[in-house]
Amino acid sequence: MDALTPLTYKTLLSKVTETTGRPMHDPATGDLIGHAPVRSISDVDNAVRRARAAQPGWAARSDDERVQTLLHAADAVEASTEALAELLCREQGKPLNGPNARFEVGACAAWLRATAGTPLPGGTVFEDDEIHAELHYRPVGVVGAIGPWNWPMMITTWQVAPSLRMGNTVVVKPSEYTPLSVLALGEVLNSALPDDVLTVVPGEGDLGAHLTTHPDVDKLMFTGSTGTGKAIARDSASTLKRLTLELGGNDAGIVLPDVDPSKIAEGLFWGAFINTGQTCAALKRLYVHTDVYDQVCAALVEFARQMPMGPGLDEQNVLGPLQNKAQYDIVAGLVDAAIASGAKVLLGGDPANDGGGLFYPTTLVADIDNDNPLVAQEQFGPALPIVRYSDLDEAVAMANGLDVGLGASVWSADPAAARSVAARLEAGTVWINSHGGVHPMIPFGGIKGSGYGLEFGSEGLKSVSVPQVING
Ligand code: NDP
Numbered sequence: 001m002d003a004l005t006p007l008t009y010k011t012l013l014s015k016v017t018e019t020t021g022r023p024m025h026d027p028a029t030g031d032l033i034g035h036a037p038v039r040s041i042s043d044v045d046n047a048v049r050r051a052r053a054a055q056p057g058w059a060a061r062s063d064d065e066r067v068q069t070l071l072h073a074a075d076a077v078e079a080s081t082e083a084l085a086e087l088l089c090r091e092q093g094k095p096l097n098g099p100n101a102r103f104e105v106g107a108c109a110a111w112l113r114a115t116a117g118t119p120l121p122g123g124t125v126f127e128d129d130e131i132h133a134e135l136h137y138r139p140v141g142v143v144g145a146i147g148p149w150n151w152p153m154m155i156t157t158w159q160v161a162p163s164l165r166m167g168n169t170v171v172v173k174p175s176e177y178t179p180l181s182v183l184a185l186g187e188v189l190n191s192a193l194p195d196d197v198l199t200v201v202p203g204e205g206d207l208g209a210h211l212t213t214h215p216d217v218d219k220l221m222f223t224g225s226t227g228t229g230k231a232i233a234r235d236s237a238s239t240l241k242r243l244t245l246e247l248g249g250n251d252a253g254i255v256l257p258d259v260d261p262s263k264i265a266e267g268l269f270w271g272a273f274i275n276t277g278q279t280c281a282a283l284k285r286l287y288v289h290t291d292v293y294d295q296v297c298a299a300l301v302e303f304a305r306q307m308p309m310g311p312g313l314d315e316q317n318v319l320g321p322l323q324n325k326a327q328y329d330i331v332a333g334l335v336d337a338a339i340a341s342g343a344k345v346l347l348g349g350d351p352a353n354d355g356g357g358l359f360y361p362t363t364l365v366a367d368i369d370n371d372n373p374l375v376a377q378e379q380f381g382p383a384l385p386i387v388r389y390s391d392l393d394e395a396v397a398m399a400n401g402l403d404v405g406l407g408a409s410v411w412s413a414d415p416a417a418a419r420s421v422a423a424r425l426e427a428g429t430v431w432i433n434s435h436g437g438v439h440p441m442i443p444f445g446g447i448k449g450s451g452y453g454l455e456f457g458s459e460g461l462k463s464v465s466v467p468q469v470i471n472g
Pocket of ligand 1: 207228
């Protein structure tokens with residue numbers, strides 16, 4: 001396949017589906033998209049064996065050759081943007097328009113290019129009359145990548161691009177909810193890559209655990225739930241794999257009393273509702289000072305009610321369905337319990353249940369206690385609880401009160417005040433007057449139950465490498 005010939009949706013779909021396998025349905029309509037292949041443990045073993053065999057040759061190429069290959073892969077992704085975005089839209093549910101499917105495919109190309117352009121880490125670490133010591137970053141070997149269903153193409157790219165740049169080969173196990181999107185991305189990337197450097201092995205049940213214990217997998221990158229992250233940490237101990245664990249969060253935002261509510265409403269909305277709330281580093285608990293509480297709530301309601309939700313192939317929609325029924329039930333259950341506890345619904349909370357797809361309406365819940373499960377648990381959908389506070393120390397304590405720490409944000413007209421609050425928050429990233437934006441040159445990772453290991457930029461390259469000191 002010529003990497004730069006744009007694939008049509010039909011051609012791409014035919015490359016990633018089989019006549020039997022796991023039936024994949026569009027969460028917006030319930031329509032059958034096609035059948036995803038279901039691979040076995042021996043297919044994982046084959047992929048790892050081929051990745052192991054291909055790795056020395058890939059690592060032996062010059063860094064410049066690997067850079068050019070990643071740039072070529074970025075061009076290939078860009079050339080097939082429309083087909084990739086349509087498949088992502090149909091399988092994941094996110095609309096084509098807005099910060100959704102086309103945006104995600106664009107981010108894949110952008111991350112490939114930025115990763116190709118990142119200066120390699122390492123260099124001279126000590127020098128005197130007798131010693132010249134250099135720190136080098138060598139390939140780990142074979143990287144296993146297990147990704148989620150919310151941003152399946154983008155997160156796979158986050159795992160694959162730095163691994164390849166550093167001379168590793170990669171075996172990807174996609175989420176069973178979005179295998180076609182990842183197979184399609186793999187298909188396009190592989191049009192630019194040598195054989196066996198990247199393999200996608202879709203399946204369900206025990207393939208992920210097999211990769212985690214496989215003696216020939218040297219590093220595992222996982223994005224998903226904290227529970228599975230803990231299982232991976234435990235199961236990988238026997239082979240002492242290096243790990244990057246990007247796990248769930250329950251990000252807090254603190255709004256200080258000096259804000260102009262109408263100016264921050266749009267940023268708050270997209271911080272919380274990007275990808276219809278199915279984003280690990282989205283705003284999931286909002287703490288608003290009592291002086292501006294009613295005004296912030298009103299501004300959010302006004303902005304939110306104008307954001308259209310519906311089937312993603314309709315270009316007017318910017319919010320879509322929940323990706324799967326299990327996630328829908330989590331969101332619905334938490335909102336119902338909040339309503340039963342006496343919290344006040346400002347918007348949404350009333351799914352139509354007309355059978356037309358997994359749509360849960362944009363929901364804003366006010367006058368809710370901090371210990372309500374809608375606040376304390378990661379709901380991972382389009383519902384935002386808004387908690388009132390009057391004492392900043394109390395707000396910081398509530399924000400820090402959970403055993404997760406992926407992202408957080410502070411909203412204020414005073415940058416110095418915002419920074420001093422930011423420094424007190426227990427989170428891997430604290431944004432000021434925005435929430436959730438990531439950049440390929442800015443390190444990203446969680447603390448506490450949100451995992452460990454940094455991605456992006458030269459820190460990301462280090463995390464898919466092993467350090468070697470040459471001292472002489
Ligand atoms: P999980 O965290 O359960 O991850 C599922 C993936 O992990 C599958 O590919 C599975 O492979 C693999 N896996 C399961 N057990 C193991 C193991 N012991 N070792 C290695 N791999 C394993 O995600 P879910 O999709 O079930 O989502 C559950 C929750 O996670 C959501 O409700 C949400 O809160 C959170 N989430 C967080 C995301 C984030 O970006 N941080 C993204 C998506 C969800 P196999 O099928 O082979 O077992």
